[in-house]
Amino acid sequence: MTAGDPLLAVHGGAGRLPRRALSRKNRAAYEEGLASALKAGWRTLRRGGSALKAVTEAVAVLEDHQLFNAGRGAALCADGTAELSASLMNGKSREVGAMVGLRRARNPIRAAGTLIGHAHGLLFGEEADRYAAQHGIEQVPQDYFRTEHRWAQWQKRRGTGKITLDHDEENAHGTVGAVARDRRGNLAAATSTGGLVNQLPGRVGDTPVVGAGTWADNGVCAVSATGKGDAFARVAFARRVADLIELGGLSAQEAAESALEEVKNVGGEGGCILIDRNGMCVLPFNSAHMLRGWIGRDGRPHVAIGPDQDVELPAS
Ligand code: ASP
Numbered sequence: 001m002t003a004g005d006p007l008l009a010v011h012g013g014a015g016r017l018p019r020r021a022l023s024r025k026n027r028a029a030y031e032e033g034l035a036s037a038l039k040a041g042w043r044t045l046r047r048g049g050s051a052l053k054a055v056t057e058a059v060a061v062l063e064d065h066q067l068f069n070a071g072r073g074a075a076l077c078a079d080g081t082a083e084l085s086a087s088l089m090n091g092k093s094r095e096v097g098a099m100v101g102l103r104r105a106r107n108p109i110r111a112a113g114t115l116i117g118h119a120h121g122l123l124f125g126e127e128a129d130r131y132a133a134q135h136g137i138e139q140v141p142q143d144y145f146r147t148e149h150r151w152a153q154w155q156k157r158r159g160t161g162k163i164t165l166d167h168d169e170e171n172a173h174g175t176v177g178a179v180a181r182d183r184r185g186n187l188a189a190a191t192s193t194g195g196l197v198n199q200l201p202g203r204v205g206d207t208p209v210v211g212a213g214t215w216a217d218n219g220v221c222a223v224s225a226t227g228k229g230d231a232f233a234r235v236a237f238a239r240r241v242a243d244l245i246e247l248g249g250l251s252a253q254e255a256a257e258s259a260l261e262e263v264k265n266v267g268g269e270g271g272c273i274l275i276d277r278n279g280m281c282v283l284p285f286n287s288a289h290m291l292r293g294w295i296g297r298d299g300r301p302h303v304a305i306g307p308d309q310d311v312e313l314p315a316s
């Protein structure tokens with residue numbers, strides 16, 4: 001593992017943003033959200049902090065931001081409740097932390113982080129919330145997650161059985177994730193979501209499943225995915241990308257594009273953010289949009305939403 005410049009990338013979900021969601025005002029709000037997450041993670045990296053801490057801090061900012069489908073403002077299930085899931089992985093130790101179906105932890109990514117170093121890597125439901133509370137994670141009532149927008153969306157959707165990716169919605173928000181490489185060359189990945197709009201309570205997508213939505217291994221890469229999670233899970237997406245690099249000899253861009261093609265072949269779409277062990281950062285997607293950005297040496301956030309926007313990727 002070579003040490004080098006620290007680097008951080010984030011995403012705020014993928015899909016097809018409707019025209020209204022792309023107004024100048026909305027774009028500015030998305031970009032501001034992504035930029036503040038990048039800056040939060042960068043503060044950690046700049047001071048010599050770990051990649052794991054950097055991805056946690058970046059994702060926590062997006063969870064607190066009600067414009068994104070994670071933490072406050074998360075998509076609601078068919079019964080009108082918010083069920084939150086998150087996972088993170090430390091590329092140095094291959095330790096993981098994942099929590100599924102949280103209903104009270106304010107920051108699901110911090111809750112998942114309490115499992116790093118524990119013998120268990122994944123907890124679900126009430127016991128997950130309880131474990132997080134016992135480990136100092138702030139608890140909030142359900143109302144905290146249910147924003148006005150989400151409540152109105154649920155009222156419109158209840159009883160219809162129509163399930164959608166949040167970014168395909170009239171007033172789109174998005175699942176969030178981060179990948180980082182710290183000064184010592186360690187990699188980490190983190191992903192957090194409220195799931196799909198109107199999903200069945202109890203549904204588990206790719207986000208909290210290590211190897212599907214999240215993967216980090218210092219010897220290969222760190223990946224965080226977003227999109228139609230059931231399809232990403234069916235191709236074990238994040239681990240698939242890593243295998244295509246490690247065993248298939250593909251570049252980061254080729255591996256991610258190839259795995260996204262597999263997602264498409266099983267009826268899904270979306271994208272991912274990836275940093276490889278050499279510090280190559282790629283942000284590919286096969287949906288119409290993906291909220292994304294990165295920050296590196298100059299400490300300046302670079303963010304984009306559509307395919308037409310160049311985010312001037314850093315050279316490795
Ligand atoms: N992948 C997430 C899920 O299926 C949704 C998203 O990325 O927006 O739960």
